[in-house]
Amino acid sequence: MEAKQPQLPVNTWQAQTTAAAIDFSVLARPHPGWSNLTRGRAGPHGDHLMLLVTFHGGKTSGSINNVYAYATGPGGFSLLTDSALRKISGVELSELRAVVRANGQLYVTNGSKATSNVLCFQHKSTEKPYHFTYMDTLIAATVNSKGHFETAIAHPFGLTFDGAGHAYVSNQDTNVVARVALDPGGQKGSLGTGSQSTYLNNLFPAGVFLDGTFVASRVGDLHDVKVRATPVPSANGGLSVSLNSSGKVQNSVRDVAIANGILFVCDEPSSLVRMYALADGTYLGASGPLGGSPTHLVLQNGGLFVVAGKLLYWSPLPASVTAASLAFQLVALTPPPGNKIGGISFAPGSPVTVYVPFQAGTSGAYGGSIYSFTVEQSSPSAVPVFSNSTQLISSGPSTFRDTPEFVLYVADSSSAAI
Numbered sequence: 001m002e003a004k005q006p007q008l009p010v011n012t013w014q015a016q017t018t019a020a021a022i023d024f025s026v027l028a029r030p031h032p033g034w035s036n037l038t039r040g041r042a043g044p045h046g047d048h049l050m051l052l053v054t055f056h057g058g059k060t061s062g063s064i065n066n067v068y069a070y071a072t073g074p075g076g077f078s079l080l081t082d083s084a085l086r087k088i089s090g091v092e093l094s095e096l097r098a099v100v101r102a103n104g105q106l107y108v109t110n111g112s113k114a115t116s117n118v119l120c121f122q123h124k125s126t127e128k129p130y131h132f133t134y135m136d137t138l139i140a141a142t143v144n145s146k147g148h149f150e151t152a153i154a155h156p157f158g159l160t161f162d163g164a165g166h167a168y169v170s171n172q173d174t175n176v177v178a179r180v181a182l183d184p185g186g187q188k189g190s191l192g193t194g195s196q197s198t199y200l201n202n203l204f205p206a207g208v209f210l211d212g213t214f215v216a217s218r219v220g221d222l223h224d225v226k227v228r229a230t231p232v233p234s235a236n237g238g239l240s241v242s243l244n245s246s247g248k249v250q251n252s253v254r255d256v257a258i259a260n261g262i263l264f265v266c267d268e269p270s271s272l273v274r275m276y277a278l279a280d281g282t283y284l285g286a287s288g289p290l291g292g293s294p295t296h297l298v299l300q301n302g303g304l305f306v307v308a309g310k311l312l313y314w315s316p317l318p319a320s321v322t323a324a325s326l327a328f329q330l331v332a333l334t335p336p337p338g339n340k341i342g343g344i345s346f347a348p349g350s351p352v353t354v355y356v357p358f359q360a361g362t363s364g365a366y367g368g369s370i371y372s373f374t375v376e377q378s379s380p381s382a383v384p385v386f387s388n389s390t391q392l393i394s395s396g397p398s399t400f401r402d403t404p405e406f407v408l409y410v411a412d413s414s415s416a417a418i
Contacts, residue, residue: 103186116141152178197281237283343406357404
């Protein structure tokens with residue numbers, strides 16, 4: 001996978017001439033390998049094909065604050081470990097969100113207010129294939145004595161890389177996307193002072209912005225944030241935010257992705273995906289309104305998938321900054337009753353496979369499930385079709401007592417393959 005796009009390699013889609021909607025009533029059959037669930041092995045064939053899963057986490061009953069790893073190879077689907085991230089003294093794991101492979105590392109956003117950092121892990125040859133050792137903290141929040149955030153980093157959610165020495169982190173409590181400058185090893189990063197967007201600096205020459213800001217908020221004065229930032233109108237790319245009755249952030253920026261010189265950003269409250277030029281932060285416009293609140297993005301085979309509650313959309317990617325537009329269409333996928341969709345992940349092959357986590361609830365440990373589907377597409381401009389559904393994991397105390405957030409397919413855990 002290329003560092004500038006921390007998704008899986010481009011795959012060849014298989015032809016499909018029908019696009020019937022998936023009826024969830026037929027998804028009840030368990031995967032044949034599930035009854036043989038085992039821990040601590042890479043499958044009977046020794047394969048290192050894995051699916052990594054993050055959960056809502058936190059401190060409530062049932063919360064999971066580590067990454068589960070499942071074998072997905074010829075030996076069937078089985079649990080390898082419920083602690084893929086090797087815990088280290090002094091580093092707390094809580095509310096893990098995006099998990100990304102890039103720059104020879106495995107990055108995880110550690111999202112709770114108390115942690116608010118991005119952690120860097122590597123697989124070591126002396127370890128089992130499903131264990132990742134903590135290397136360093138890429139970037140972390142700065143909090144003053146009053147508990148107020150002083151920079152853009154606060155409650156991080158999404159993470160992506162541009163392949164030119166920068167990471168982009170979406171932050172729910174400051175409602176901004178931060179640009180992080182990476183060191184040569186990719187394990188440490190830093191925030192520049194104030195706005196990192198030439199576009200914002202030109203628009204607001206006397207503006208005040210949180211350190212590291214690349215995409216700004218429409219509301220600059222937010223709860224537990226020290227800096228009263230300059231509010232940026234929606235017409236200039238300012239991200240929407242909704243507040244609860246106590247004035248705290250309730251819904252804000254979510255996932256981010258990069259392709260063809262464009263940064264894509266989920267504006268959850270506005271039900272839009274916004275676009276910005278990587279070169280200077282220029283606001284390029286937004287998608288049309290979606291039928292739900294967008295939370296997760298995935299790039300695949302020249303297209304952009306966006307999860308919006310119980311809906312999944314797809315659009316061809318814009319070819320360049322000068323042709324920045326999105327035309328989202330629904331992908332036929334029906335979650336279990338009352339469920340939403342989490343962050344999906346694709347596995348290369350013929351045909352391509354997609355892993356889809358379903359969330360029985362959000363904002364807590366509600367449980368969920370994971371299904372796999374075959375992905376087919378008649379042409380690069382056609383809406384992908386999901387078929388051949390297989391239940392891999394069902395909700396329950398012995399499986400998913402917490403809500404799955406993101407999944408990531410891993411073909412090889414070695415750093416050289418990342």
